[in-house]
Every structure is written in structure tokens, then in C-alpha cells.
Amino acid sequence: MMAVQEQKKEKKEPLFHIVRRTDISTKTKAVIYAIAILAGFLISSLICWAFGEDATPIDFFASMFTGAFGTKRLIWLLLQDMALLLGVSVALVPAFKMKFWNLGGNGQVLMGCLASIFCMFYFGDLNNVILIPLMLVASLAAGVLWAAIPGIFKAYFDTNESLFTLMLNYIAQGLVAMFITIWVKSGSGVLSPLSAGNLPEIGGNRYILIIVVLFLLAGLMYCYLRYTKHGYELTVVGESPNTAKYIGINVKAVIIRTLILSGAIAGLVGFFLAAGINHTVSTASANNMGFTAIMTSWLAGFNPLLMFASCFFITFVNRGMQEVRMNFSFENDSISNIVVGIIYFCVIAVSFFITYQVVFRKNETKTKAKEEN
Amino acid sequence: MDNSTVIELKHITKRFGSKVVANRDVSMDVKRGEILSVLGENGCGKTTLMNMIAGIYYPDEGQIFINGEEVQIHSPGDAFRYKIGMIHQHFKLIDVFSAAENVVLGITDEKYDLNEAKQRITAMAEKYGFHIDCDKKIHEMSVSEKQTVEIVKVLYRGADILILDEPTAVLTPQEIRKLFDVLRAMRSDGKSILIITHKLNEVMEISDRVAVLRKGEHIATVKTSETSESQLTEMMVGEKVELNIDRPLPVDPKTRLEIKGLTVTDITGIKVLDNINFEAKSGEILGIAGIAGSGQRELLEAITGLQKISEGTVTYYHPKKNKPVSFYHKSFKRVSELAAEGAFHTKDGAPVSFEGKSAKEIRDLVDEGEIIFNEDEVIDLRGKSPREIRELGIHLSFVPEDRLGMGLVGNMDIVDNMMLRSYKRGHSITLDRKSPSDLADKIIRELQVATPGSHTSVRKLSGGNVQKVLVGREIAAAPTVLMAAYPVRGLDINSSYMIYNLLTDQKKNGVAVIFVGEDLDVLLALCDRIMVVNGGKVTGTVDARTAKKDEIGLLMTKTEAEGEKA
Numbered sequence: 001m002m003a004v005q006e007q008k009k010e011k012k013e014p015l016f017h018i019v020r021r022t023d024i025s026t027k028t029k030a031v032i033y034a035i036a037i038l039a040g041f042l043i044s045s046l047i048c049w050a051f052g053e054d055a056t057p058i059d060f061f062a063s064m065f066t067g068a069f070g071t072k073r074l075i076w077l078l079l080q081d082m083a084l085l086l087g088v089s090v091a092l093v094p095a096f097k098m099k100f101w102n103l104g105g106n107g108q109v110l111m112g113c114l115a116s117i118f119c120m121f122y123f124g125d126l127n128n129v130i131l132i133p134l135m136l137v138a139s140l141a142a143g144v145l146w147a148a149i150p151g152i153f154k155a156y157f158d159t160n161e162s163l164f165t166l167m168l169n170y171i172a173q174g175l176v177a178m179f180i181t182i183w184v185k186s187g188s189g190v191l192s193p194l195s196a197g198n199l200p201e202i203g204g205n206r207y208i209l210i211i212v213v214l215f216l217l218a219g220l221m222y223c224y225l226r227y228t229k230h231g232y233e234l235t236v237v238g239e240s241p242n243t244a245k246y247i248g249i250n251v252k253a254v255i256i257r258t259l260i261l262s263g264a265i266a267g268l269v270g271f272f273l274a275a276g277i278n279h280t281v282s283t284a285s286a287n288n289m290g291f292t293a294i295m296t297s298w299l300a301g302f303n304p305l306l307m308f309a310s311c312f313f314i315t316f317v318n319r320g321m322q323e324v325r326m327n328f329s330f331e332n333d334s335i336s337n338i339v340v341g342i343i344y345f346c347v348i349a350v351s352f353f354i355t356y357q358v359v360f361r362k363n364e365t366k367t368k369a370k371e372e373n
Numbered sequence: 374m375d376n377s378t379v380i381e382l383k384h385i386t387k388r389f390g391s392k393v394v395a396n397r398d399v400s401m402d403v404k405r406g407e408i409l410s411v412l413g414e415n416g417c418g419k420t421t422l423m424n425m426i427a428g429i430y431y432p433d434e435g436q437i438f439i440n441g442e443e444v445q446i447h448s449p450g451d452a453f454r455y456k457i458g459m460i461h462q463h464f465k466l467i468d469v470f471s472a473a474e475n476v477v478l479g480i481t482d483e484k485y486d487l488n489e490a491k492q493r494i495t496a497m498a499e500k501y502g503f504h505i506d507c508d509k510k511i512h513e514m515s516v517s518e519k520q521t522v523e524i525v526k527v528l529y530r531g532a533d534i535l536i537l538d539e540p541t542a543v544l545t546p547q548e549i550r551k552l553f554d555v556l557r558a559m560r561s562d563g564k565s566i567l568i569i570t571h572k573l574n575e576v577m578e579i580s581d582r583v584a585v586l587r588k589g590e591h592i593a594t595v596k597t598s599e600t601s602e603s604q605l606t607e608m609m610v611g612e613k614v615e616l617n618i619d620r621p622l623p624v625d626p627k628t629r630l631e632i633k634g635l636t637v638t639d640i641t642g643i644k645v646l647d648n649i650n651f652e653a654k655s656g657e658i659l660g661i662a663g664i665a666g667s668g669q670r671e672l673l674e675a676i677t678g679l680q681k682i683s684e685g686t687v688t689y690y691h692p693k694k695n696k697p698v699s700f701y702h703k704s705f706k707r708v709s710e711l712a713a714e715g716a717f718h719t720k721d722g723a724p725v726s727f728e729g730k731s732a733k734e735i736r737d738l739v740d741e742g743e744i745i746f747n748e749d750e751v752i753d754l755r756g757k758s759p760r761e762i763r764e765l766g767i768h769l770s771f772v773p774e775d776r777l778g779m780g781l782v783g784n785m786d787i788v789d790n791m792m793l794r795s796y797k798r799g800h801s802i803t804l805d806r807k808s809p810s811d812l813a814d815k816i817i818r819e820l821q822v823a824t825p826g827s828h829t830s831v832r833k834l835s836g837g838n839v840q841k842v843l844v845g846r847e848i849a850a851a852p853t854v855l856m857a858a859y860p861v862r863g864l865d866i867n868s869s870y871m872i873y874n875l876l877t878d879q880k881k882n883g884v885a886v887i888f889v890g891e892d893l894d895v896l897l898a899l900c901d902r903i904m905v906v907n908g909g910k911v912t913g914t915v916d917a918r919t920a921k922k923d924e925i926g927l928l929m930t931k932t933e934a935e936g937e938k939a
Contacts, residue, residue, distance in 0.1 A: 019389055023833070227803050232796055235785070242779040245679060247793045248760030359388065359433065
């Protein structure tokens with residue numbers, strides 16, 4: 001019998017295997033993410049060291065922080081960018097919570113922008129007291145339109161919302177390009193900033209209004225999702241459409257209603273971009289926030305309060321990298337994209353360790369069993 | 374015949390995640406030419422253990438010996454090399470292929486010759502005494518025929534050790550008997566058979582030895598001839614269990630639901646329910662028996678407004694006789710209409726006439742409870758959505774088969790799941806979590822739900838506790854009709870009996886209970902009447918106090934709806 005056992009060596013038992021976690025504490029989760037972010041920064045700093053001029057990791061981190069918090073103006077800009085990103089995330093989150101994968105944030109924001117600029121261009125003679133509310137209504141309506149169309153199709157024909165919303169992004173860009181050719185007679189393709197319909201400064205600060213409104217909105221969205229009947233209904237629809245039917249929720253109405261809300265908030269961000277920041281529009285006005293916000297809301301587990309943290313983090317990396325790029329003479333923008341990419345990658349990659357854990361096979365029992373033989 | 378050991382397991386441990394130990398230090402053996410039952414409650418690790426022998430899982434610790442030599446079984450292919458074959462609970466067959474094609478599918482080391490295969494299969498069938506039609510396509514087969522194909526598939530590959538995972542769960546009593554005959558024939562041929570089951574009577578009937586598992590641990594392996602059902606139960610549960618179901622006679626049964634000519638057609642135009650007629654009465658448990666997929670789910674869903682009804686009526690008798698009317702569930706217009714039809718009397722017994730009364734006077738009379746129904750209200754439920762039914766003040770409770778996919782939301786906590794039925798109440802736009810929270814605490818306490826707290830996601834609870842939460846919520850809605858589809862599926866013995874008792878309590882409270890079940894012994898012990906369905910038709914209704922198991926088994930497979938005595 002021992003001889004037989006010795007023959008059977010061709011198949012080795014595995015050293016470890018991977019099993020699904022049944023539960024994970026918030027603390028472990030936080031630690032795993034912290035390690036991922038740190039690893040991302042470390043790898044990034046090493047890459048900059050390799051390719052930049054004298055960019056030691058210490059200089060890298062110093063530049064990063066200077067870029068984000070160096071001056072008062074930089075801090076305000078950081079907060080403003082963060083607020084805008086938070087706004088788009090807040091717009092997407094109710095749809096995501098409903099498992100409606102809205103990839104059309106860019107288009108919805110852009111339509112909001114375009115609607116405001118449209119009003120500024122054609123009704124620039126009106127008093128701001130009339131013009132600005134008009135712009136606001138137009139932007140909200142445009143955002144709602146761009147979100148509700150795929151919503152209605154999803155509700156009535158079960159159309160795939162991801163493709164639909166994605167395609168609407170291109171239509172929005174096309175519309176912007178078309179209006180710019182109509183508006184800009186010189187053919188330069190760039191619409192110079194318009195003076196009508198600019199948002200007023202509050203106490204001499206042109207950032208604070210946008211920041212406060214969008215931060216407040218995030219808080220309200222948290223309450224909407226957590227404490228209202230609407231929020232409850234959309235969560236049930238997202239988690240289990242069959243349960244929704246079983247308890248008699250009107251699934252179609254919930255989908256459309258939620259997308260209207262989602263689009264309106266995206267439209268509001270577009271309004272702020274047009275009236276408060278750029279005063280013009282281009283096909284890139286949405287600054288790709290529609291996609292970045294997918295990342296921030298996903299990282300925050302679709303919790304608007306945690307989105308403050310994820311939006312802050314992403315904005316910090318983006319703004320910090322602008323400084324890194326200038327300080328170490330990187331000639332184009334790609335180094336920023338590389339770093340952002342590496343950090344995203346690390347954060348996404350560790351989700352493996354959130355879902356699974358590695359278990360090593362123990363050998364003690366095996367030896368014990370052999371002794372018994 | 375030699376009684377040598379063919380499989381020996383030593384110190385097998387298998388974990389899922391960090392907390393769940395599916396098997397802990399299991400050591401047992403299987404002998405040549407024996408039928409060994411692996412007995413245990415759901416979730417005790419029976420299937421996991423067998424899957425490790427069949428190469429689906431790999432043990433974390435411990436070793437497996439086949440015929441005395443240690444083996445590493447990494448895949449089902451490895452298992453076949455050691456002549457081990459497993460017949461899973463969910464069949465793995467290709468619907469559009471014939472039986473013979475399915476049997477030879479995946480065999481790579483011999484020439485593809487269907488005719489030769491058919492001969493071999495026929496020879497095998499003769500040897501062990503089963504019937505198989507080699508050319509029949511799988512989708513034309515009954516569950517029992519499909520199971521035969523699965524067994525042949527394993528035998529064809531030369532298996533000497535067969536593992537059957539709950540083979541009787543989907544069979545009628547007659548089919549079970551046939552299967553057992555086949556198993557006995559295989560045993561005489563020197564094959565070793567492992568049967569996973571939790572049905573005690575079958576264990577006693579078929580097996581030579583019984584291995585009992587509890588919470589992942591091997592409690593003991595005993596000779597069937599030297600044990601008893603009650604001893605096995607005790608080993609399985611870990612304590613003495615009273616397996617009695619109280620069945621009082623129905624008190625003053627009144628028709629609550631009347632289903633007439635109910636027909637439901639699915640999207641492909643097939644009648645999933647065909648001309649169903651029955652009544653559900655208050656204070657009575659009506660059992661619905663049938664092979665899985667005979668239309669039970671569609672029937673309950675049609676009653677609750679989740680399925681579109683193509684023909685027939687669902688009439689509900691609202692127990693309103695001698696009860697005051699209120700505006701809570703009825704509009705002013707509807708009350709006036711009913712009054713004009715003469716549906717009410719006053720407290721003093723006089724007929725009601727609203728003629729010449731102002732709207733205010735009428736409202737006051739109703740609000741003071743002066744206006745009383747003469748008779749039970751008759752409401753047609755056909756075409757009404759679940760919400761409309763609820764808004765009429767009708768309490769139809771429904772425990773669906775798919776607990777986490779329909780009855781509950783897995784990722785929500787217990788409190789939020791309590792709210793599913795009641796969250797709409799009131800005009801506030803915000804949710805009231807206070808009363809659902811109280812209800813959650815009450816259900817956790819009274820039904821002994823094992824949970825860290827009321828804010829734990831129901832997905833994290835075990836099957837039995839999930840079911841307690843769902844049944845608790847549905848009973849808390851104070852139903853007049855309570856429908857439950859397979860409410861004890863996957864539950865341990867204690868939880869099962871708790872559910873039976875809850876249903877019986879509801880019956881005693883005058884609720885009309887409809888119980889869709891699969892275990893005929895339970896249906897016969899719990900229900901007052903049993904309606905048997907097959908292929909969307911009612912094939913018979915029997916008195917559960919006098920009916921025999923075989924009688925129901927025959928009705929379950931009967932195709933013509935003859936001799937119906939509803």
C-alpha cells in the first residue's frame with residue numbers, strides 16, 4: 001500500500017486557493033483601499049522619477065500637494081472642480097441605485113450647457129434677473145430631455161440603457177458643434193465667452209455659490225435615497241424588479257421619474273458650467289465628468305456622503321498632476337493620464353481582495369493522518 | 374460478495390469564506406455493494422462532501438482514498454477515472470439531443486457509434502430493470518425519465534460508485550419505488566451507491582447504512598437495521614424533536630376565494646393553467662400537490678394579480694357582513710353606488726337610503742359607523758394589480774417560491790424588508806421606519822430569527838431565517854387569504870415545523886390558507902383538502918384526512934382531468 005502511495009505523486013495538491021468572502025468589515029475594506037491608493041501613488045511616483053527631470057518621489061508628492069493646495073485660489077479651484085464632479089455623481093447615483101447604467105452624464109451635462117448658452121446668445125439683451133432663471137429652466141429641461149428619453153425607452157421597451165445613453169453623448173456633441181458653426185461666423189470654431197447671463201459673485205467670491213449649492217444637493221440626495229418613499233421604491237426596483245412587481249410598485253413610472261431627476265441635476269451642472277465658469281460652450285465642456293462620475297459614485301458604493309471623499313480624491317489627483325507635469329517638464333498631458341490611470345487601476349484591482357480571500361491549504365492534518373496509517 | 378472499503382475519507386475539511394465551514398474533519402467510508410444514505414438537514418454539508426468526492430470541489434484539508442490508495446480528485450474527469458459518477462439534483466442534459474446522444478456526449482476515447490451505444494444502453498437497462506427510450510429527445514421526457522438518462526450516463530462511463538443528490542425530491546411515489554428497484558439491482562451487481570437525502574422514510578427503506586451529518590460534522594454512521602427514524606432525527610438535529618402537526622377540523626368554513634375556469638397563457642401561447650376551478654375556504658388549509666412546474670406558481674400569481682388571466686374569474690368574498698363601511702378603502706361615489714344597490718343597513722337594521730341627504734350628512738353617517746354591510750362583499754380580482762387589490766382593503770398574503778428574488782430584497786435589511794408591504798401608508802413623502810422596526814423586532818423575537826440584529830441584510834441570513842422573516846411579514850398583514858408556495862423548501866426540521874404551526878394558527882384564526890407543497894407526507898398531515906395539479910390542469914381534489922399517498926401520486930401524473938370532484 002505504501003508503494004501505491006508513492007506512485008501517486010504525479011498530481012500535487014494546490015498550495016492555496018481562492019474563496020469568496022462571506023463578509024467583510026468596513027475597517028478591512030478601508031485598509032485595503034488605503035493600501036491600494038498608496039500603492040498607486042508609489043508606482044506613479046516611481047514612473048515620474050524614471051521619466052521626469054529630478055522628480056524624486058518626495059518632490060513628486062510635494063508638487064502634488066502644491067498643485068492641489070498651494071494657494072488660496074488653487075484651493076477654491078480644487079473645491080469648485082470637486083463640487084462639479086460631485087454634482088454629476090449626484091446626478092448619476094439615483095439611476096445607478098436603480099441599476100440603470102446611465103453612461104450619458106457627459107451628454108446630459110453638455111445639453112445643460114448648450115441650453116444656457118443658447119439663451120445667453122439669443123436673449124442676451126434681457127435683464128439678468130429674467131435671463132438667468134430662463135437659462136436655469138432651459139438647462140434643466142435639456143438635461144431632463146437627454147435622460148428621460150432613454151428612461152422612457154427602458155421602461156416601455158426594455159431598451160439597453162447603456163448603449164442608448166452613450167450614443168446620446170455623441171448627439172449632444174454634434175448639436176454643440178452645429179450651434180458653434182451657426183454662432184461663430186469667423187469659422188474659428190471657438191465661441192468667445194459671452195457677457196450676458198453670468199452668475200453674480202457672492203461677497204466677491206465667484207466660487208462659493210456653485211460649491212454650496214452642489215454640496216447641499218449631495219446631502220439632499222443622501223436623504224432622498226435613504227429617507228423618502230421615492231428613494232425606497234427606486235432601490236427596490238434596482239435590487240429586484242420582481243419584488244417591485246410583487247408589492248405593486250409601478251416600475252415604469254419609477255424608472256422615468258428617477259431619470260427625470262437624474263437629468264435635471266446633470267442639467268444644473270451644465271447651467272453652472274455655462275453661467276458661472278466658462279460662459280461659453282465647446283464639445284468638451286463636460287470635461288468628461290460624465291464618465292469620471294461613474295468611477296466616483298461606484299467607489300463611494302453609491303452613497304452620496306461617501307462621494308464627497310471619492311470626488312475630493314479624484315479631483316486632488318487631477319489638479320495635483322497638473323502641477324507635477326509643469327514642475328518636471330513633462331511636455332504633454334499624457335503623464336497625468338498615466339498616473340490617474342495607475343491609481344484607478346490599483347483601486348479597481350483590489351476589489352478582488354474585497355470579494356475574495358486567499359486560503360492556504362494546511363498540511364498538519366495530512367501528516368497526522370499518515371501517522372495513523 | 375466482498376465487503377471491502379471502496380472510498381475512505383479522512384479528516385476532510387472544506388471552508389467557504391472565513392466563517393462558513395461546510396465540512397469539518399469528516400472521516401467516513403463506503404463499502405462495495407452497499408447503499409449508503411448521507412443524511413442531514415439542509416446546509417449540513419452533505420452535497421459539499423459529495424462534490425469533493427465527485428471532483429467539483431477540492432478539500433481544504435484531509436485526504437480521500439479510493440480502494441486503499443490516496444487520490445487527488447481535481448475534476449469530474451478525475452472522478453470518472455476512479456469510477457465515481459455523480460447524478461446532480463439539477464440535471465445537466467442537452468434538451469434537443471436524444472437520450473443516447475446525451476449519454477455518449479463528451480466521451481472522447483472511443484469511436485462515435487450511436488448504434489453500438491444504443492445496444493449497450495439497452496443491455497444495461499435490461500440488467501438493472503429500468504426503461505429508457507434511446508431515441509427520445511430530452512425535452513419530451515418527464516423528470517423521472519431525465520433522471521434515468523443521467524444514471525445511464527454515469528453507468529455508461531463505467532462508474533462503480535454512484536452518488537445521487539436528492540434523487541427523490543422531484544419524483545412521485547410510484548417513480549420513487551421504481552428508482553429504488555433499480556438501485557437495489559445495481560447494489561446486487563456490486564456497485565456502491567451514495568444517496569443524499571433528508572427524508573427519513575426513504576433512508577429506512579433503501580439503505581444498508583446511514584451516515585449522519587450535522588453542521589458540517591460527521592456524527593456517526595449506523596446500520597439501518599439497528600436504528601430508528603426517531604434516533605436518526607435526534608442525531609440529525611442534535612436534540613429530540615416532536616414531529617407532530619396539529620390538525621383541528623375547520624370551524625365554520627366560508628368560501629373566501631372562488632376560482633372558475635381560470636386559464637393563463639404564457640408568451641409562447643401555451644396554456645400554463647387550463648380551466649382551473651376551486652374554492653378556498655376560511656379556516657381551512659387547501660394543499661396543492663403536483664410535480665414541480667405543473668402550474669402551481671402561475672396559479673398563485675394569477676390570484677395575486679401578477680399574471681395576466683386569459684379566461685375565467687377570480688372572485689373574492691370580502692368578509693364584510695355586518696361590518697361598518699368606511700371611506701378608508703372606498704370612494705364616496707362607490708359607497709353611494711353600493712347604497713343605491715341596497716347593500717347596506719343601518720345599525721338599527723333599517724334599510725339605508727341616501728336620498729335627500731347632503732354629502733356631509735352621508736359622510737358623517739359613514740364615519741360614525743352607522744352604515745353596515747348586509748352581506749360579504751363580492752369582488753372580482755381579475756385584471757387588478759397587486760396595488761389595486763391592496764387599496765381595496767383586501768389582505769391577500771403571498772409567500773412566493775422565490776423568497777429573495779420576489780418576496781424580499783436580499784440586499785436590504787430586515788426593517789426595510791418589513792416596509793415592503795406598508796411603506797406607502799400615509800401621505801408623507803418620507804418613510805416611517807418606526808413601525809416596521811418594531812415589527813422586525815417582534816418577528817425576530819417571536820419566530821426566533823437567528824440574526825445579529827434587525828439591520829442585517831436578509832441575504833446574510835440562512836434559508837430558514839429568511840423564510841421566517843418573509844412568513845412573519847405576510848402574517849403580520851392580518852391576511853384573510855394566505856398563500857404559501859413551498860414555504861419549507863430548504864428549511865431544517867425545526868424551522869419547518871414552526872412554519873407548519875404558523876400556518877395552522879392562521880387557519881385557526883379563520884384565514885383561508887393555500888399551501889403549495891412537495892412533500893406528500895406533509896401535505897397529508899397538514900392540509901384539510903388537497904388539490905392535485907398536472908400540466909396546468911386540476912386532476913383531482915381529495916380529502917387529506919382519508920387520502921392515500923399512492924392516490925395522490927397517480928393524480929400527479931394523470932393527464933386527463935377525469936373524475937374531478939372539486
